[in-house]
Amino acid sequence: MIPALLGAQDATVRRIEWLRVVMMFLLLMSFAMYPIELFIIGHWLDSFESLIPFILTVPGLFFTIWVFFVDRSSTWVRTGFIATMWASIFVGVLGGYYHWVWNMNDIDGVQWYWSYAMAEFHGFRPVLAAMAYTYMGITGLASIYRAR
Amino acid sequence: MFERWMNAETENQKVLTFLQLFFLLFTAFGFFYFGVEHWVIDHWLDSFPSRIPFYAAVIGLPLTLAMFFTTHKAVRWPYTIFMAITIGVGLAGALFHLVYNAGDAGVSLFTISGIFEAFTDPFRPVLAALAHVNIGAVGLVVGLTLED
Numbered sequence: 001m002i003p004a005l006l007g008a009q010d011a012t013v014r015r016i017e018w019l020r021v022v023m024m025f026l027l028l029m030s031f032a033m034y035p036i037e038l039f040i041i042g043h044w045l046d047s048f049e050s051l052i053p054f055i056l057t058v059p060g061l062f063f064t065i066w067v068f069f070v071d072r073s074s075t076w077v078r079t080g081f082i083a084t085m086w087a088s089i090f091v092g093v094l095g096g097y098y099h100w101v102w103n104m105n106d107i108d109g110v111q112w113y114w115s116y117a118m119a120e121f122h123g124f125r126p127v128l129a130a131m132a133y134t135y136m137g138i139t140g141l142a143s144i145y146r147a148r
Numbered sequence: 149m150f151e152r153w154m155n156a157e158t159e160n161q162k163v164l165t166f167l168q169l170f171f172l173l174f175t176a177f178g179f180f181y182f183g184v185e186h187w188v189i190d191h192w193l194d195s196f197p198s199r200i201p202f203y204a205a206v207i208g209l210p211l212t213l214a215m216f217f218t219t220h221k222a223v224r225w226p227y228t229i230f231m232a233i234t235i236g237v238g239l240a241g242a243l244f245h246l247v248y249n250a251g252d253a254g255v256s257l258f259t260i261s262g263i264f265e266a267f268t269d270p271f272r273p274v275l276a277a278l279a280h281v282n283i284g285a286v287g288l289v290v291g292l293t294l295e296d
Contacts, residue, residue, distance in 0.1 A: 012160040015295065019171065033275050037275040
């Protein structure tokens with residue numbers, strides 16, 4: 001993204017590249033900061049599920065840094081980046097769903113009637129917060145859209 | 149913004165207005181989402197600072213929604229300025245969280261160990277407050293990249 005911004009030839013392209021650079025910078029910060037935040041709040045546990053956001057950080061940071069600073073055109077970079085962003089979207093949705101279900105399991109089991117489900121939506125594990133990864137994935141996909 | 153998108157003539161203008169529209173949607177969704185999230189986590193208390201994220205949502209969401217239908221300077225400039233303010237709100241929120249955590253823990257922020265202890269207190273997440281910086285930055289870059 002940075003090389004594309006530096007090489008932008010006209011005002012419209014420069015505006016597009018500025019948009020992409022800012023969004024990719026936010027994405028980069030998110031991939032760097034969320035694992036720190038999750039570590040601080042004690043998300044790193046013995047279970048595999050609790051490690052998923054940390055595992056996603058590895059390709060997430062790598063491809064985001066590569067696309068941001070180096071190259072966004074090579075097929076392997078685009079494929080890896082886009083696949084990671086889709087994984088991030090998927091992880092966010094699944095994370096939100098399982099946070100909700102596990103909140104219910106801690107109380108009276110999974111039951112989908114309104115008052116109970118909403119009470120556990122507000123439960124120990126934040127449902128909406130998990131979907132930050134979905135937001136990040138969509139940001140990444142939008143940033144690389146038609147960017148060659 | 150809708151009109152700019154529909155009136156875009158060149159390929160670059162189409163990409164630019166599409167990305168702006170997309171990220172404007174993010175900004176609108178962010179104000180709505182963070183409003184809900186803060187309510188879910190019981191952020192609405194008696195104190196004025198605890199209500200700031202809600203005031204940000206109440207002002208930011210209508211301004212952002214208005215931008216979908218008109219980018220006249222009477223809307224565009226209040227919107228753009230408010231996005232800059234939202235960035236400030238996020239930074240101030242992170243600082244407030246840090247100061248309040250330090251107060252609760254009885255540590256000084258003028259020592260490294262005190263800062264670390266206040267930063268890692270999960271009760272008021274310091275980095276999470278920066279979500280408003282994210283939403284403000286996304287909104288701001290849309291406002292600043294609009295073509296006259």
